[in-house]
Amino acid sequence: MGENFLMNTNTWKHIVVSFINTIGDVAKGTFYRAGLETGREFVKNYKINEKNLDKVNEIFSQMNWGKIKIDLKKLHIVIDNSFEAKAIEKSKECSCYFLKGFVAGLLSTILNKDLKAEEVKCKSKGDKYCEFKLSKTAEWYERVSKILEEV
Numbered sequence: 001m002g003e004n005f006l007m008n009t010n011t012w013k014h015i016v017v018s019f020i021n022t023i024g025d026v027a028k029g030t031f032y033r034a035g036l037e038t039g040r041e042f043v044k045n046y047k048i049n050e051k052n053l054d055k056v057n058e059i060f061s062q063m064n065w066g067k068i069k070i071d072l073k074k075l076h077i078v079i080d081n082s083f084e085a086k087a088i089e090k091s092k093e094c095s096c097y098f099l100k101g102f103v104a105g106l107l108s109t110i111l112n113k114d115l116k117a118e119e120v121k122c123k124s125k126g127d128k129y130c131e132f133k134l135s136k137t138a139e140w141y142e143r144v145s146k147i148l149e150e151v
């Protein structure tokens with residue numbers, strides 16, 4: 001299950017910024033991937049299911065990751081005071097790359113569906129909180145292939 005350890009938000013910022021400066025924007029996808037795996041493991045390790053979602057927020061506050069609100073029906077997640085947004089402080093774009101992957105892994109595993117996440121609001125961008133919308137990857141591929149057929 002691994003062990004928890006404390007990390008300063010400045011350390012997270014150095015990790016993210018160093019990765020992006022070294023390998024470019026592809027680093028953002030790497031953080032998403034790492035978040036996805038962590039989200040999947042989180043559900044298994046803490047035995048999260050549709051009925052005990054409050055546990056996710058309890059663990060989030062213990063780890064100082066922020067306050068998370070999950071709407072399973074709408075595939076919608078809000079995180080107040082995300083540690084990633086706090087770390088990045090100011091950005092022109094949504095910058096919770098890890099948490100975006102994390103919520104995708106979290107809900108994909110709980111619902112046993114293949115979901116992808118988009119961050120539509122981010123505190124680092126000046127929004128009040130971070131907001132994530134999830135959708136089925138299959139639907140997304142269908143939409144893209146329809147568009148490509150029409151071209």
Ligand SMILES: [Zn+2]
Nearest residue numbers: 085096122130
């Ligand atoms: Zn954010």
